[in-house]
Amino acid sequence: xxxxxxxxxxxxxxxxxxxxxxxxxxxxxxxxxxxxxxxxxxxxxxxxxxxxxxxxxxxxxxxxxxxxxxxxxxxxxxxxxxxxxxxxxxxxxxxxxxxxxxxxxxxxxxxxxxxxxxxxxxxxxxxxxxxxxxxxxxxxxxxxxxxxxxxxxxxxxxxxxxxxxxxxxxxxxxxxxxxxxxxxxxxxxxxxxxxxxxxxxxxxxxxxxxxxxxxxxxxxxxxxxxxxxxxxxxxxxxxxxxxxxxxxxxxxxxxxxxxxxxxxxxxxxxxxxxxxxxxxxxxxxxxxxxxxxxxxxxxxxxxxxxxxxxxxxxxxxxxxxxxxxxxxxxxxxxxxxxxxxxxxxxxxxxxxxxxxxxxxxxxxxxxxxxxxxxxxxxxxxxxxxxxxxxxxxxxxxxxxxxxxxxxxxxxxxxxxxxxxxxxxxxxxxxxxxxxxxxxxxxxxx
Amino acid sequence: xxxxxxxxxxxxxxxxxxxxxxxxxxxxxxxxxxxxxxxxxxxxxxxxxxxxxxxxxxxxxxxxxxxxxxxxxxxxxxxxxxxxxxxxxxxxxxxxxxxxxxxxxxxxxxxxxxxxxxxxxxxxxxxxxxxxxxxxxxxxxxxxxxxxxxxxxxxxxxxxxxxxxxxxxxxxxxxxxxxxxxxxxxxxxxxxxxxxxxxxxxxxxxxxxxxxxxxxxxxxxxxxxxxxxxxxxxxxxxxxxxxxxxxxxxxxxxxxxxxxxxxxxxxxxxxxxxxxxxxxxxxxxxxxxxxxxxxxxxxxxxxxxxxxxxxxxxxxxxxxxxxxxxx
Numbered sequence: 001x002x003x004x005x006x007x008x009x010x011x012x013x014x015x016x017x018x019x020x021x022x023x024x025x026x027x028x029x030x031x032x033x034x035x036x037x038x039x040x041x042x043x044x045x046x047x048x049x050x051x052x053x054x055x056x057x058x059x060x061x062x063x064x065x066x067x068x069x070x071x072x073x074x075x076x077x078x079x080x081x082x083x084x085x086x087x088x089x090x091x092x093x094x095x096x097x098x099x100x101x102x103x104x105x106x107x108x109x110x111x112x113x114x115x116x117x118x119x120x121x122x123x124x125x126x127x128x129x130x131x132x133x134x135x136x137x138x139x140x141x142x143x144x145x146x147x148x149x150x151x152x153x154x155x156x157x158x159x160x161x162x163x164x165x166x167x168x169x170x171x172x173x174x175x176x177x178x179x180x181x182x183x184x185x186x187x188x189x190x191x192x193x194x195x196x197x198x199x200x201x202x203x204x205x206x207x208x209x210x211x212x213x214x215x216x217x218x219x220x221x222x223x224x225x226x227x228x229x230x231x232x233x234x235x236x237x238x239x240x241x242x243x244x245x246x247x248x249x250x251x252x253x254x255x256x257x258x259x260x261x262x263x264x265x266x267x268x269x270x271x272x273x274x275x276x277x278x279x280x281x282x283x284x285x286x287x288x289x290x291x292x293x294x295x296x297x298x299x300x301x302x303x304x305x306x307x308x309x310x311x312x313x314x315x316x317x318x319x320x321x322x323x324x325x326x327x328x329x330x331x332x333x334x335x336x337x338x339x340x341x342x343x344x345x346x347x348x349x350x351x352x353x354x355x356x357x358x359x360x361x362x363x364x365x366x367x368x369x370x371x372x373x374x375x376x377x378x379x380x381x382x383x384x385x386x387x388x389x390x391x392x393x394x395x396x397x398x399x400x401x402x403x404x405x406x407x408x409x410x411x412x413x414x415x416x417x418x419x420x421x422x423x424x425x426x427x428x429x430x431x432x433x434x435x436x437x438x439x440x441x442x443x444x445x
Numbered sequence: 446x447x448x449x450x451x452x453x454x455x456x457x458x459x460x461x462x463x464x465x466x467x468x469x470x471x472x473x474x475x476x477x478x479x480x481x482x483x484x485x486x487x488x489x490x491x492x493x494x495x496x497x498x499x500x501x502x503x504x505x506x507x508x509x510x511x512x513x514x515x516x517x518x519x520x521x522x523x524x525x526x527x528x529x530x531x532x533x534x535x536x537x538x539x540x541x542x543x544x545x546x547x548x549x550x551x552x553x554x555x556x557x558x559x560x561x562x563x564x565x566x567x568x569x570x571x572x573x574x575x576x577x578x579x580x581x582x583x584x585x586x587x588x589x590x591x592x593x594x595x596x597x598x599x600x601x602x603x604x605x606x607x608x609x610x611x612x613x614x615x616x617x618x619x620x621x622x623x624x625x626x627x628x629x630x631x632x633x634x635x636x637x638x639x640x641x642x643x644x645x646x647x648x649x650x651x652x653x654x655x656x657x658x659x660x661x662x663x664x665x666x667x668x669x670x671x672x673x674x675x676x677x678x679x680x681x682x683x684x685x686x687x688x689x690x691x692x693x694x695x696x697x698x699x700x701x702x703x704x705x706x707x708x709x710x711x712x713x714x715x716x717x718x719x720x721x722x723x724x725x726x727x728x729x730x731x732x733x734x735x736x737x738x739x740x741x742x743x744x745x746x747x748x749x750x751x752x753x754x755x756x757x758x759x760x761x762x763x764x765x766x767x768x769x770x771x772x
Contacts (some may be wrong), residue, residue, distance in 0.1 A: 074716075116481075145672040145674070
């Protein structure tokens with residue numbers, strides 16, 4: 001061991017030289033890698049001006065367009081990712097993969113709900129698979145990471161994630177959302193609550209971006225109409241015991257309580273505590289898109305009957321498209337499709353219709369511009385168009401949990417609010433002057 | 446031992462040559478995977494410095510790296526150049542490592558583990574809640590890599606060079622009196638303090654060094670992905686670093702690189718072809734713990750030591766044997 005230390009200076013020198021050499025090499029361009037590195041990958045802007053080299057090469061050559069579909073099929077949100085994949089596959093099974101004279105081929109990738117992995121997968125899809133379009137992923141951070149990378153490469157992306165800013169302050173012409181922002185369905189929700197005669201409200205939302213945006217939508221609608229929000233309660237994601245929060249609501253005894261939930265165990269535990277405290281018949285509760293969803297209803301069944309929510313995907317809506325989708329999905333997977341399955345189905349719908357418009361060509365922002373021009377009369381969300389920052393303008397439904405003929409529970413529509421915009425009634429400019437919703441910013445003036 | 450060292454030299458030279466040749470022969474996507482592996486290896490090496498040398502296993506190291514990443518990201522989003530980016534990252538890393546160090550320097554074993562776990566969660570919580578600065582759950586986008594390393598292959602070379610530098614620096618520390626002090630602390634705290642060493646100071650210094658390397662990895666990570674979100678500071682990330690170190694071989698020089706190659710390779714590359722890749726990773730981890738408790742590199746070193754001298758120089762005789770019976 002002691003003799004070995006004598007060699008160390010040499011090792012050190014050699015290694016330092018090696019490192020210096022590596023740095024030198026880094027300074028000169030490797031000729032072999034010259035062609036793919038021509039595009040400035042790290043440009044500071046959103047890359048709207050960068051040449052869409054990859055999509056030009058592939059285009060619709062050979063009558064095939066390739067779509068990369070990224071969703072989390074492992075990890076802590078694997079259930080959502082699996083639903084997404086099923087919705088996407090079902091659409092192409094029903095409608096066939098030939099559209100606009102080309103065949104649609106999908107490459108599925110799993111991001112495990114992790115932005116780093118999502119980014120690697122996006123790189124693989126673009127560089128190895130030469131996809132023309134990317135659909136997904138679902139979580140806000142994975143969606144932002146992928147959308148930005150893809151835009152830099154000139155590849156369009158379709159998203160269903162709720163993260164407001166994707167089509168607002170961080171708008172990019174390569175990105176189209178085929179879902180609603182988190183706050184969008186709740187502006188009319190707040191106004192509706194006031195019209196029901198409720199004057200004071202308490203909100204309960206998870207303490208992160210999705211919760212801030214959901215509550216922000218409701219608070220803006222409610223206070224805009226003249227109501228007063230007496231308390232806003234924030235709970236950490238993954239709360240096990242909601243009793244302290246429910247006690248706070250009880251103490252406040254508002255006219256109405258709004259719950260903006262991301263779904264899953266949180267929603268179930270929250271509602272069970274709410275019912276256990278006997279508040280079910282005392283204080284009216286209004287939920288968001290993801291509170292009384294199918295995961296929730298499968299667990300609670302009859303106990304959930306009568307819960308009112310504001311949603312854009314309603315599995316029990318009387319519409320041919322929706323019911324055809326629901327029964328086909330049920331036949332295949334034995335359960336009523338979730339928002340995530342429906343969202344993917346809607347994305348596939350948009351892809352198919354846009355391909356018909358463009359004659360099977362997917363080329364950077366042109367594809368997204370064509371998609372934005374669509375007017376869908378009978379999407380799974382209802383009649384939607386898109387605004388000029390690529391977000392749907394469409395119906396929001398006030399729903400109630402009811403029993404279906406076969407004894408299962410689902411949401412049905414009570415009232416429809418047509419043509420709701422992500423900017424509510426403020427208009428784009430005025431809306432975007434205000435900051436994005438946060439714990440400290442909850443109400444537009 | 447001598448022959449083994451020579452073999453190490455040859456392998457090292459082949460490794461460096463392969464690393465330099467990689468961008469010329471591999472497609473860009475695989476080069477980007479290699480970049481990820483190198484960054485993960487630097488971070489795992491920083492965990493290894495603590496775990497292997499000082500005997501302190503941290504499961505909060507992703508938090509330190511994330512602090513550096515957020516520093517760079519915030520500065521970059523606000524239009525600052527490379528200098529200020531690094532300065533802010535360095536200040537954040539120094540502050541965070543100091544907090545890690547001061548709160549844990551009088552602990553060891555499971556207590557150290559739990560405190561670093563808690564600190565990692567605090568870092569994650571801050572990243573999530575200080576949304577006006579960190580972008581909350583959504584993270585920060587529009588981060589620009591410095592101009593001279595903007596292309597993927599340039600960045601690859603930078604990462605490779607930094608990795609080599611870090612591994613050499615680790616080796617220098619290992620051979621230095623400081624490294625001996627660290628190992629003394631690992632093997633017997635009471636003996637070290639009766640010899641007149643301040644155990645707590647030694648641990649603090651080790652944590653600060655480790656934090657520095659973690660910070661370097663954090664800077665490279667955010668330049669690589671040009672995106673940062675609280676996911677970078679999650680418990681899962683920190684735990685995965687420990688998995689890398691254990692799979693590669695605790696306390697070995699090249700263990701972190703081997704471990705990072707395996708874990709990142711499975712997470713980012715194999716996962717495109719194997720649906721149940723987390724299961725694969727789990728089985729692999731179990732197999733390593735059962736059959737090669739010294740890790741892949743450790744097991745190879747044991748083999749290398751046994752081979753030339755007919756098994757007479759086995760320094761750790763019974764390590765793998767009883768476990769093999771249990772399996």
